[in-house]
Amino acid sequence: MKQLSMGDRLFTFFAYTFLVLFTALILLPLLYIIITSFAPAKDYLTRGFFLIPSHWTLDAYQYLLHNPGFVQSFKNSIFITVIGTFINITVTSMMAYGLSESWIKGRSAVNFMILFTMLFSGGLVPTYLVVDSLHLIDTFWALWLPAAVAPFNVIVMRSFFASLPYELKESSRIDGCGEWRMFAKIILPLAKPAIATFTLFYMVGNWNTYFSAVIYLNDDSKWPLQVFLRQMLVINDERVGLLNEALYTYTPSARMAAILVSALPLLVIYPFLQKHFNKGMLVGSVKG
Structure with a gap:
Protein backbone atom coordinates (compact mmCIF):
# COMPACT_ATOMS: atom_id res chain seq x y z
CA MET A 1 0.00 0.00 0.00
CA LYS A 2 1.36 3.39 -1.01
CA GLN A 3 2.39 5.63 1.86
CA LEU A 4 0.59 8.99 1.84
CA SER A 5 2.67 12.11 2.05
CA MET A 6 2.13 14.73 4.72
CA GLY A 7 0.41 17.00 2.19
CA ASP A 8 -2.01 14.25 1.18
CA ARG A 9 -2.80 13.52 4.83
CA LEU A 10 -3.50 17.17 5.57
CA PHE A 11 -5.69 17.46 2.49
CA THR A 12 -7.65 14.33 3.47
CA PHE A 13 -8.07 15.60 7.05
CA PHE A 14 -9.36 19.02 6.00
CA ALA A 15 -11.56 17.51 3.29
CA TYR A 16 -13.26 15.14 5.73
CA THR A 17 -13.54 17.86 8.37
CA PHE A 18 -15.21 20.19 5.88
CA LEU A 19 -17.63 17.49 4.72
CA VAL A 20 -18.57 16.57 8.30
CA LEU A 21 -19.18 20.21 9.26
CA PHE A 22 -21.10 20.89 6.06
CA THR A 23 -23.27 17.79 6.61
CA ALA A 24 -23.92 18.85 10.20
CA LEU A 25 -25.05 22.30 9.03
CA ILE A 26 -27.50 20.65 6.65
CA LEU A 27 -28.81 18.07 9.12
CA LEU A 28 -29.06 20.37 12.14
CA PRO A 29 -32.21 22.25 10.96
CA LEU A 30 -33.89 18.96 10.06
CA LEU A 31 -32.92 17.46 13.39
CA TYR A 32 -34.25 20.52 15.18
CA ILE A 33 -37.59 20.26 13.34
CA ILE A 34 -37.92 16.59 14.30
CA ILE A 35 -37.04 17.15 17.95
CA THR A 36 -39.28 20.21 18.31
CA SER A 37 -42.23 18.30 16.84
CA PHE A 38 -41.93 15.76 19.68
CA ALA A 39 -41.38 18.38 22.39
CA PRO A 40 -43.98 20.14 24.53
CA ALA A 41 -44.99 23.56 23.25
CA LYS A 42 -43.67 25.25 26.40
CA ASP A 43 -40.11 24.08 25.66
CA TYR A 44 -39.98 26.18 22.50
CA LEU A 45 -41.28 29.24 24.35
CA THR A 46 -39.22 28.95 27.54
CA ARG A 47 -35.96 27.26 26.52
CA GLY A 48 -35.27 28.75 23.08
CA PHE A 49 -32.93 26.53 21.08
CA PHE A 50 -32.62 22.96 22.38
CA LEU A 51 -31.71 19.51 21.08
CA ILE A 52 -33.18 17.45 23.92
CA PRO A 53 -36.78 18.15 24.97
CA SER A 54 -37.83 18.09 28.61
CA HIS A 55 -39.97 15.07 27.72
CA TRP A 56 -41.14 13.39 24.52
CA THR A 57 -44.75 13.72 23.48
CA LEU A 58 -47.00 13.04 20.48
CA ASP A 59 -49.37 15.88 21.31
CA ALA A 60 -48.47 17.86 18.17
Whole structure:
Protein backbone atom coordinates (compact mmCIF):
# COMPACT_ATOMS: atom_id res chain seq x y z
CA MET A 1 0.00 0.00 0.00
CA LYS A 2 1.36 3.39 -1.01
CA GLN A 3 2.39 5.63 1.86
CA LEU A 4 0.59 8.99 1.84
CA SER A 5 2.67 12.11 2.05
CA MET A 6 2.13 14.73 4.72
CA GLY A 7 0.41 17.00 2.19
CA ASP A 8 -2.01 14.25 1.18
CA ARG A 9 -2.80 13.52 4.83
CA LEU A 10 -3.50 17.17 5.57
CA PHE A 11 -5.69 17.46 2.49
CA THR A 12 -7.65 14.33 3.47
CA PHE A 13 -8.07 15.60 7.05
CA PHE A 14 -9.36 19.02 6.00
CA ALA A 15 -11.56 17.51 3.29
CA TYR A 16 -13.26 15.14 5.73
CA THR A 17 -13.54 17.86 8.37
CA PHE A 18 -15.21 20.19 5.88
CA LEU A 19 -17.63 17.49 4.72
CA VAL A 20 -18.57 16.57 8.30
CA LEU A 21 -19.18 20.21 9.26
CA PHE A 22 -21.10 20.89 6.06
CA THR A 23 -23.27 17.79 6.61
CA ALA A 24 -23.92 18.85 10.20
CA LEU A 25 -25.05 22.30 9.03
CA ILE A 26 -27.50 20.65 6.65
CA LEU A 27 -28.81 18.07 9.12
CA LEU A 28 -29.06 20.37 12.14
CA PRO A 29 -32.21 22.25 10.96
CA LEU A 30 -33.89 18.96 10.06
CA LEU A 31 -32.92 17.46 13.39
CA TYR A 32 -34.25 20.52 15.18
CA ILE A 33 -37.59 20.26 13.34
CA ILE A 34 -37.92 16.59 14.30
CA ILE A 35 -37.04 17.15 17.95
CA THR A 36 -39.28 20.21 18.31
CA SER A 37 -42.23 18.30 16.84
CA PHE A 38 -41.93 15.76 19.68
CA ALA A 39 -41.38 18.38 22.39
CA PRO A 40 -43.98 20.14 24.53
CA ALA A 41 -44.99 23.56 23.25
CA LYS A 42 -43.67 25.25 26.40
CA ASP A 43 -40.11 24.08 25.66
CA TYR A 44 -39.98 26.18 22.50
CA LEU A 45 -41.28 29.24 24.35
CA THR A 46 -39.22 28.95 27.54
CA ARG A 47 -35.96 27.26 26.52
CA GLY A 48 -35.27 28.75 23.08
CA PHE A 49 -32.93 26.53 21.08
CA PHE A 50 -32.62 22.96 22.38
CA LEU A 51 -31.71 19.51 21.08
CA ILE A 52 -33.18 17.45 23.92
CA PRO A 53 -36.78 18.15 24.97
CA SER A 54 -37.83 18.09 28.61
CA HIS A 55 -39.97 15.07 27.72
CA TRP A 56 -41.14 13.39 24.52
CA THR A 57 -44.75 13.72 23.48
CA LEU A 58 -47.00 13.04 20.48
CA ASP A 59 -49.37 15.88 21.31
CA ALA A 60 -48.47 17.86 18.17
CA TYR A 61 -49.24 14.93 15.85
CA GLN A 62 -52.48 14.11 17.67
CA TYR A 63 -53.36 17.78 17.40
CA LEU A 64 -52.87 17.73 13.62
CA LEU A 65 -54.77 14.48 13.13
CA HIS A 66 -57.78 16.03 14.87
CA ASN A 67 -57.56 19.14 12.71
CA PRO A 68 -60.09 18.71 9.87
CA GLY A 69 -58.34 21.35 7.79
CA PHE A 70 -54.97 19.58 7.91
CA VAL A 71 -56.49 16.15 7.24
CA GLN A 72 -58.50 17.46 4.29
CA SER A 73 -55.54 19.28 2.76
CA PHE A 74 -53.39 16.16 3.16
CA LYS A 75 -56.03 14.09 1.33
CA ASN A 76 -56.22 16.77 -1.37
CA SER A 77 -52.45 16.65 -1.89
CA ILE A 78 -52.47 12.86 -2.20
CA PHE A 79 -55.32 13.01 -4.73
CA ILE A 80 -53.65 15.82 -6.72
CA THR A 81 -50.32 14.00 -6.74
CA VAL A 82 -51.62 10.57 -7.75
CA ILE A 83 -53.95 11.72 -10.53
CA GLY A 84 -51.63 14.51 -11.68
CA THR A 85 -48.60 12.23 -11.91
CA PHE A 86 -50.60 9.64 -13.84
CA ILE A 87 -51.68 12.31 -16.33
CA ASN A 88 -48.13 13.65 -16.59
CA ILE A 89 -46.49 10.29 -17.26
CA THR A 90 -49.22 9.11 -19.64
CA VAL A 91 -49.17 12.23 -21.81
CA THR A 92 -45.38 12.65 -21.68
CA SER A 93 -44.58 9.05 -22.64
CA MET A 94 -47.17 8.94 -25.44
CA MET A 95 -46.08 12.27 -26.88
CA ALA A 96 -42.38 11.38 -26.63
CA TYR A 97 -42.91 8.03 -28.34
CA GLY A 98 -44.90 9.59 -31.18
CA LEU A 99 -42.28 12.28 -31.73
CA SER A 100 -39.50 9.68 -31.78
CA GLU A 101 -40.96 8.04 -34.90
CA SER A 102 -39.57 9.68 -38.04
CA TRP A 103 -42.56 8.65 -40.18
CA ILE A 104 -45.02 10.77 -38.13
CA LYS A 105 -46.20 13.71 -40.26
CA GLY A 106 -45.84 17.14 -38.69
CA ARG A 107 -43.28 15.89 -36.19
CA SER A 108 -40.91 18.81 -36.82
CA ALA A 109 -43.61 21.39 -36.19
CA VAL A 110 -44.63 19.78 -32.90
CA ASN A 111 -40.98 19.52 -31.83
CA PHE A 112 -40.56 23.22 -32.55
CA MET A 113 -43.62 24.11 -30.48
CA ILE A 114 -42.33 22.05 -27.57
CA LEU A 115 -38.91 23.70 -27.77
CA PHE A 116 -40.55 27.12 -28.08
CA THR A 117 -42.48 26.65 -24.83
CA MET A 118 -39.20 25.93 -23.03
CA LEU A 119 -37.99 29.42 -23.95
CA PHE A 120 -41.23 31.42 -23.83
CA SER A 121 -44.39 30.98 -21.79
CA GLY A 122 -47.86 32.34 -22.35
CA GLY A 123 -47.76 34.36 -19.15
CA LEU A 124 -49.89 34.28 -16.03
CA VAL A 125 -52.80 36.43 -17.21
CA PRO A 126 -53.37 34.66 -20.59
CA THR A 127 -53.11 31.28 -18.87
CA TYR A 128 -55.62 32.33 -16.23
CA LEU A 129 -58.02 33.59 -18.92
CA VAL A 130 -57.78 30.27 -20.77
CA VAL A 131 -58.39 28.28 -17.59
CA ASP A 132 -61.31 30.54 -16.69
CA SER A 133 -62.84 30.27 -20.16
CA LEU A 134 -62.75 26.47 -19.84
CA HIS A 135 -64.62 26.76 -16.50
CA LEU A 136 -61.82 25.06 -14.60
CA ILE A 137 -61.54 27.58 -11.79
CA ASP A 138 -62.00 25.94 -8.38
CA THR A 139 -61.40 22.48 -9.85
CA PHE A 140 -58.33 20.25 -9.68
CA TRP A 141 -58.25 20.19 -13.49
CA ALA A 142 -56.89 23.74 -13.31
CA LEU A 143 -53.81 22.23 -11.65
CA TRP A 144 -53.50 19.17 -13.88
CA LEU A 145 -54.16 20.31 -17.44
CA PRO A 146 -51.86 23.40 -17.72
CA ALA A 147 -49.00 21.33 -16.26
CA ALA A 148 -49.80 18.05 -18.02
CA VAL A 149 -46.50 18.05 -19.95
CA ALA A 150 -43.05 19.33 -19.08
CA PRO A 151 -41.29 20.15 -22.40
CA PHE A 152 -37.83 19.19 -21.17
CA ASN A 153 -39.05 15.78 -19.99
CA VAL A 154 -40.67 15.15 -23.38
CA ILE A 155 -37.45 15.98 -25.21
CA VAL A 156 -35.33 13.73 -22.99
CA MET A 157 -37.77 10.81 -23.17
CA ARG A 158 -38.09 11.29 -26.93
CA SER A 159 -34.32 10.86 -27.21
CA PHE A 160 -34.56 7.65 -25.19
CA PHE A 161 -37.28 6.20 -27.42
CA ALA A 162 -35.34 7.22 -30.53
CA SER A 163 -32.28 5.34 -29.25
CA LEU A 164 -34.15 2.02 -29.15
CA PRO A 165 -33.19 -0.36 -31.98
CA TYR A 166 -35.31 0.15 -35.08
CA GLU A 167 -35.14 -3.61 -35.74
CA LEU A 168 -37.00 -4.27 -32.49
CA LYS A 169 -39.94 -2.15 -33.58
CA GLU A 170 -39.88 -3.44 -37.15
CA SER A 171 -39.89 -7.09 -36.09
CA SER A 172 -42.85 -6.40 -33.81
CA ARG A 173 -44.78 -4.81 -36.67
CA ILE A 174 -43.96 -7.76 -38.95
CA ASP A 175 -45.32 -10.15 -36.30
CA GLY A 176 -48.60 -8.23 -36.42
CA CYS A 177 -48.15 -6.15 -33.29
CA GLY A 178 -50.05 -2.86 -33.49
CA GLU A 179 -48.64 0.46 -32.35
CA TRP A 180 -50.66 0.58 -29.14
CA ARG A 181 -49.80 -2.98 -28.17
CA MET A 182 -46.13 -2.50 -29.03
CA PHE A 183 -46.04 0.69 -26.98
CA ALA A 184 -47.64 -1.01 -23.95
CA LYS A 185 -45.97 -4.43 -24.12
CA ILE A 186 -42.50 -3.66 -25.53
CA ILE A 187 -41.58 0.02 -25.37
CA LEU A 188 -42.82 0.89 -21.87
CA PRO A 189 -41.13 -2.10 -20.13
CA LEU A 190 -37.84 -1.03 -21.72
CA ALA A 191 -38.43 2.53 -20.51
CA LYS A 192 -38.82 1.67 -16.81
CA PRO A 193 -35.76 3.71 -15.71
CA ALA A 194 -36.98 6.76 -17.65
CA ILE A 195 -40.54 6.41 -16.38
CA ALA A 196 -39.38 5.96 -12.78
CA THR A 197 -37.17 9.04 -13.02
CA PHE A 198 -39.81 11.32 -14.48
CA THR A 199 -42.46 9.87 -12.17
CA LEU A 200 -40.37 11.03 -9.24
CA PHE A 201 -39.90 14.47 -10.81
CA TYR A 202 -43.61 14.85 -11.50
CA MET A 203 -44.56 13.56 -8.05
CA VAL A 204 -42.37 16.14 -6.36
CA GLY A 205 -43.85 18.88 -8.53
CA ASN A 206 -47.45 17.84 -7.88
CA TRP A 207 -46.90 17.32 -4.17
CA ASN A 208 -45.33 20.79 -3.86
CA THR A 209 -48.12 22.48 -5.81
CA TYR A 210 -48.57 25.92 -4.32
CA PHE A 211 -48.68 28.85 -6.73
CA SER A 212 -51.20 27.31 -9.12
CA ALA A 213 -53.43 26.32 -6.20
CA VAL A 214 -53.35 29.87 -4.82
CA ILE A 215 -54.29 31.26 -8.25
CA TYR A 216 -57.00 28.81 -9.28
CA LEU A 217 -58.51 27.39 -6.07
CA ASN A 218 -60.71 29.78 -4.13
CA ASP A 219 -62.44 27.08 -2.10
CA ASP A 220 -60.26 26.42 0.95
CA SER A 221 -61.66 22.89 1.27
CA LYS A 222 -59.73 22.07 -1.93
CA TRP A 223 -56.43 23.54 -0.78
CA PRO A 224 -53.44 21.21 -1.07
CA LEU A 225 -51.14 20.73 1.87
CA GLN A 226 -48.60 23.35 0.77
CA VAL A 227 -51.19 26.15 0.74
CA PHE A 228 -52.46 25.04 4.14
CA LEU A 229 -48.91 25.07 5.51
CA ARG A 230 -48.34 28.56 4.21
CA GLN A 231 -51.43 29.81 5.98
CA MET A 232 -50.37 27.92 9.08
CA LEU A 233 -46.69 28.91 9.18
CA VAL A 234 -46.61 32.40 7.70
CA ILE A 235 -50.01 34.03 7.93
CA ASN A 236 -51.38 31.85 10.77
CA ASP A 237 -54.83 32.51 9.34
CA GLU A 238 -57.56 31.29 11.67
CA ARG A 239 -59.54 30.06 8.63
CA VAL A 240 -57.24 27.04 8.38
CA GLY A 241 -58.77 25.80 11.61
CA LEU A 242 -62.33 26.89 10.96
CA LEU A 243 -63.39 24.47 8.23
CA ASN A 244 -65.63 22.72 10.75
CA GLU A 245 -66.17 25.75 12.97
CA ALA A 246 -63.41 24.59 15.33
CA LEU A 247 -60.69 27.00 16.38
CA TYR A 248 -57.10 25.77 16.32
CA THR A 249 -54.07 27.57 17.68
CA TYR A 250 -50.93 26.33 15.99
CA THR A 251 -48.11 25.94 18.48
CA PRO A 252 -44.47 25.74 17.33
CA SER A 253 -44.54 21.97 17.93
CA ALA A 254 -47.62 21.60 15.72
CA ARG A 255 -45.98 23.66 12.98
CA MET A 256 -42.81 21.56 13.05
CA ALA A 257 -44.90 18.38 13.01
CA ALA A 258 -46.81 19.65 9.97
CA ILE A 259 -43.54 20.36 8.14
CA LEU A 260 -42.26 16.87 8.91
CA VAL A 261 -45.49 15.15 7.87
CA SER A 262 -45.56 17.09 4.59
CA ALA A 263 -42.09 15.79 3.67
CA LEU A 264 -42.67 12.22 4.83
CA PRO A 265 -44.54 10.76 1.78
CA LEU A 266 -41.75 11.61 -0.68
CA LEU A 267 -39.12 10.24 1.71
CA VAL A 268 -41.05 6.98 1.91
CA ILE A 269 -41.58 6.62 -1.85
CA TYR A 270 -38.06 7.53 -3.02
CA PRO A 271 -36.33 4.26 -1.91
CA PHE A 272 -38.71 2.24 -4.11
CA LEU A 273 -37.75 4.28 -7.19
CA GLN A 274 -34.05 4.72 -6.40
CA LYS A 275 -32.70 1.74 -8.38
CA HIS A 276 -34.52 2.92 -11.51
CA PHE A 277 -33.79 6.57 -10.75
CA ASN A 278 -30.01 6.06 -10.84
CA LYS A 279 -30.25 4.53 -14.33
CA GLY A 280 -32.81 7.01 -15.54
CA MET A 281 -30.57 9.99 -14.83
CA LEU A 282 -28.58 9.04 -17.96
CA VAL A 283 -31.67 8.75 -20.18
CA GLY A 284 -31.21 10.58 -23.46
CA SER A 285 -27.67 11.65 -22.62
CA VAL A 286 -26.05 9.78 -25.53
CA LYS A 287 -28.33 10.41 -28.45
CA GLY A 288 -30.02 13.80 -28.70
